[in-house]
Amino acid sequence: METQQRYVLGKRDEEGFYPVTVDEIPAGTVHRRHGSWYATMPGHPVQRAADRHQAAAHLVTLIDQGNRPTGPAPAPRTPASPIEGLRATRSYSHLVPQLRLSLANLVRAAEAMARLAELGWRPLEGYPGADQPWLMQCRLCGWKGRRFWSHxxxxxxxxxxxxxxxxxGCKPVSEHAQALSDLAALRTSSCPCPPFPRDKHPMDxxxxxxxxxxxxxxxxxxAHMSAAIHARSILxxxxxxxxxxxxLRAAYERxxxxxxxxxxxxxK
Structure with missing residues (x-):
């Protein structure tokens, strides 16, 4: 209980990081990524934790050991393997660096992007997972900001x-239905896109x-580059x-x- 009373979590930033002070001393940040929490003190290894309180408690321990933040904060989206961080398309529709390139994640990304189009949103960066802030644009009014796909x-x-x-600041709720209906008129049941690299986007x-x-x-x-080329057709x-x-969902289950x-x- 004493440890919990010594730290204060600040307001979460757009990237999902909470600044932490220990005894009013800036100690670093804690953040959540894909179900786990992490404590980050610049200049020191990132520590995984079960929850935000355990992560903050780790920063308390570092402060008590005489450590202080040194140097710039580590990049929050560093690839963990050669596969991670691979951009699967030529535009924004790719997986973010720390999200592993797998069939399951690719299908989830395709489903999320399709649903965003139905809801009147345009993603401005790759699919980060359900519980991470995702930069997107509101197609009803042009607002840009971060939203959680899980929401x-x-x-x-x-x-x-x-x-x-x-x-x-978005349009009044009473105008949403008509605006979404107008956008729905732009969607089709068959792919009208030009072939790239060889065929149109798969539809069955x-x-x-x-x-x-x-x-x-x-x-x-x-063959990561080959995987990226194929992934473009579904993202x-x-x-x-x-x-x-x-x-894609039916194909993945099969x-x-x-x-x-x-x-x-x-x-057998």
């Missing part, structure tokens, strides 16, 4: 984005399965993104079942 997708799978007011389960299989084969062979903006995301069956057969 936009709704709670307990109810599909109702929060808050209803979208963000401070078999085509999506071919792409996912190619990505997995490239990752298994550490690039497309007016038919909703149909593509639905097909892929997982096939792999599970193969492993079960080998074990």
């Amino acid at each position: 936009l997708r709704g709670r307990n799978s109810d599909g109702i984005p929060r808050p209803i007011t979208r963000h401070p 389960v078999d085509a999506c399965l071919d792409v996912l299989t190619s990505i997995q084969a490239a990752l298994d062979g550490k 690039e903006p497309c007016p038919a993104a909703t149909r593509r995301a639905t097909a 892929h997982v079942k096939t792999q599970r069956d193969l492993k079960a057969g080998k074990g």
Whole structure:
């Protein structure tokens, strides 16, 4: 209890970092990434923790040991492997550096981006995961800022984005339905995009399965550039993104079942 009373968490910044003072001494920051908390004191190793209080307590320990922040804060999005940080598209629609490039994450990213289009948002950076601040633009009024995908997708799978007011200064709630209806008219059920690099974006389960299989084969062979080229076809903006995301989910589930069956057969 004594340790908890000695530190103060400041206001979270746009990147999700909380500044921490210990006995009124600037000690570093704590932040949450994909279910875990981390304590960061510039000039010292980042420490993983179970919750924000444990993370802050680590900074208290460092201060008590005579440590002080030195040098610039470490970059919060440093890739942990050659695969991580790989930009999968030519635009903003790529995974952020610390989100591992895997089939599961790629499908989640495609689903999130498709749903953002339905809700009137345009992502301005790659999909960071459900519980991380995501820079995006409101297509109803042009506002730019960070929102959490977990808030936009709704709670307990109810599909109702929060808050209803979208963000401070947005159009009145009474005008949202018509604005979203106007945007919906721009979406299509087939891909009108020019072929790149060879074919249009995959729109049915078999085509999506071919792409996912190619990505997995490239990752298994550490052919990261090849994986990136294939990933572009499922992450690039497309007016038919909703149909593509639905097909990708079905293809991914088929892929997982096939792999599970193969492993079960080998074990017999």
